[in-house]
Amino acid sequence: MKTRIIAAWILWMTAVNLYSAPAPITGKEAGLLEIQFRQQLHTVADSLAMLQQALRAKAAPQHIRQRFAASRRAYKHTEFLIEYYYPHLIRVINGPALPFADGENSRAVLPPEGFQLIEEKLFSGGNSIDHRQVLALTTALREQVLSLQEESDPYGFMDPYIFDAMRFEIYRIIALGISGYDSPIALHSMSEAAAALQGVATALQLYASRLNDPQLLQQTVSRFQAARAYLLQPTAFNQFDRLHFITHHANPLSTLLLQWQQQLSLQVPAERRILSPDAPHLFAMAYYNANGYTPNKESDPTPEKTALGKKLFYDPLLSGNRQRSCASCHQPERAFTDGLAKSPALDGGGTIARNTPTLLNVGFQSQLFYDSRSMFIESQVADVVHNKKEMGGSLELAVQQLKKDTAYTALFERAFNYTPSAVSEENITNAIASYLRSLTSLESRFDRYMNGDTTTLTATEKKGFNIFMGKGKCGTCHFAPLFNGVAPPYFAEPESEVLGVPVNDHPKTRLDDDPGKYVLYRVPIQRYAFKTQSVRNSMLTAPYMHNGVFRTMEQVIDFYDKGGGAGLGIAPDNQTLPTDQLRLNRQEKQALIAFMHSLTDTTSYKKQTGSY
Structure with missing residues (x-):
């Protein structure tokens, strides 16, 4: 039974021009995949060379666009590995067609490059193509792909992380693929998503002989076939039923891949992530963890910290005039906003600079404030407390006042393991941040x-x-x-x-x-x-x-x-x-x-x- 299913898988791979690697050898799957990866990079480079040739010959626009589409489908076939092992190169390979500047580490503005920029040049100007410009962009992209063939991960491809990369690709298809994020003009989203699934299926096939569950193998084969067929049906971009695809194809595929990992004992070791590696699929909200963005493990919430933080959140003691608390502007009955365009300034002179955002799910943001100036909720709390128009307070003075309050002192000692000087500026902000991280709202x-x-x-x-x-x-x-x-x-x-x-x-x-x-x-x-x-x-x-x-x-x-x-x-x-x-x-x-x-x-x- 199992042999027939593997044969059926190989037959399907051959039918879609995917199966090119030798039969998998037990214990050698990761090595074989790395060989396939290098081969596929060569395929991408060859497809870009054909695009170069069409551009040099100033071929018909439709022919050039077809060459481009074939190139990106070839890239999509190996996207799950490039994205996972070389994420720092994605901007120059398939990043948004927008200039980029990190700001924090470099103020230099980097021009856009890669597939998305080429798409913009080929598909947004009617039949007018700047062949020389697009050729230069294609040449640079091909050189980048060729350089990848010479790179190698210092630890090599490892089985658990290969499965991690495959499941990440399912998530990427849902959030970035079928939405049109990386094909915003040509809208090749569905065919490219199908190509990305082909790449995942090719990799997974290498592990088929190790799986001692014929039923799971058959289910997986059928799911990949059905998902790809659904993506390739002749449906316009705006009419594609994404909800059906996610619930009937993508989420089940992700769940099946997790079952493979469990049966093959290839689960990823515990890591500090927003979405647990044990989540069956992207929408399994119970597996989301706001602690993924805490400064360190010591800053993680505890029930004692959360209770203390809640008390501080509603206490006007932190403000300069003892009349405003965090809850004055972040009101629970208004979903932790205040219903105003901008909150009144503390001194009565006008308003604060910007609208008060909700604090619900604030723990799932890696940067805070509208201008992203804060990395952690702790620093956000400190910023708000010291802002003259918002709370006009002082954490230093707050520490002095809190130390005089025996009830608060006991709460701080309980929350912070009875450490010396438990009442501190750092612990005030961490306690409030712990409370804010508890304000999850993922059960709609x-x-x-x-x-x-x-x-x-x-x-x-x-x-x-x-x-x-x-x-x-x-x-x-x-x-x-x-x-x-x-x-x-x-x-x-x-x-x-x-x-x-x-x-x-x-x-x-x-x-x-x-x-x-x-x-x-x-x-x-x-x-x-x-x-x-x-x-x-x-x-x-x-x-x-x-x-x-x-x-x-x-x-x-x-x-x-x-x-x-x-x-x-x-x-x-x-x-x-x-x-x-x-x-x-x-x-x-x-x-x-x-x-x-x-x-x-x-x-x-x-x-x-x-x-x-």
Whole structure:
């Protein structure tokens, strides 16, 4: 039975031009995969050489575009390994067609390069192609691919991490592939996702002879076949049913791969991750861990720290005038916002600089504030306490006051293992941060649907998800499943975008003059850039944007539908939001809002706060 299934797998691989490696040898799978990897890099380089040839010959635009499509499908076949072992090279191979500047480590602005930039040059200008420019970009990309053939990981390919890379690719297909993130103009998303699945299946086939479970093997073969067939059906980009693909194909595939790991004893050792390696699939929200972004293990929350942090959160002692607490602006009954465009300044003179964001799921953000200036919640707390307009306090003075309070002293000693000087500035911020990390909100109706309860979403909400991840292009910035700017599978640095936000909602308006992230490093491309916020619970957190300019979600959707600031005629030169109109009709906008409602979850944090 098992032999026949392996033979069927090989036959399927041959049918889709995948099976080119020799039969796997027990104990040699990782080595064989590394050989395949080098061979596939050569295939990518050869396909780029054919694109070069077409460009030099100034072939018909359609032929050139076909060569490009073939090249990126070849790349997608090995994407899961390049992304996993060489993540530092992704920007120059298949990163967004936007200039890049780290700011923190370097203020140099690096020009875009790689597949996405070539796509933009080939598909956005009609039949007009700058052959010389595209040839130069293709040549540079091919040289980068060839250089990869000479590199090797110092530890080599290891079985547990190969499976980790395969499962990461499933996550990547969901969040970045089928959304159009890396094929925003040509919209080759589904065929490229199918190619990425081919690459994973090719690697997995090497381990088939080690699996002593014919039924699991057969299920996996069938799932890969069905998933690829679904991706390759003749469906337009905007009509593709992403919700069905995720629930019926991608999530089951991820779960099957985990079963392989478990049966082959190839699970990844415990690591500090946002999503546990033991998660069956990307939407298994119970496996998300806000401790992945703590400064260190010693900073991780405990029940005692969380209880102390909650008490401090509601205590005005930390403010300069003893009249404002954290909860004054982050009110539980308003989903930890205050319902205002901008909160009043502490001294009564105007307002604070920006809108008060929700604290729900703040633990799942790797950088804080609209301008991403803080790495950890602890430093965010310190910043807010010392800000003259927000709390106008002093952690140093707070320590002196807290030491005089025997009840607080006992709580600090209990929370911090009775260490000397338990009442300290560091422990104050860590306690409050521990409480904030407990404010998880990942049990919405949408979450229940994605984990098996198919009764929780209406037809309109399902349609809204598909628009969110497709035609609306929302999912290319608000990445599923956290729906913030931190993309799976690594959940690393959050994205910032230049949207062209207006100063008010008047018909004749102007660009808001808040420079955003630019204030940190003075990098020109970061002017007016703001961190992408989560849309979870967004129906509870109006008004919207960094300046609270939009009072309703309908206004927000209309703004995006018009192309952001470009649609209002106020866009800065560096707007990163696509300027094309989305052309959403009234029903589609209503469906988007319905989907947003399905992301509302008040049950989990009611337990934490004991409020409403």
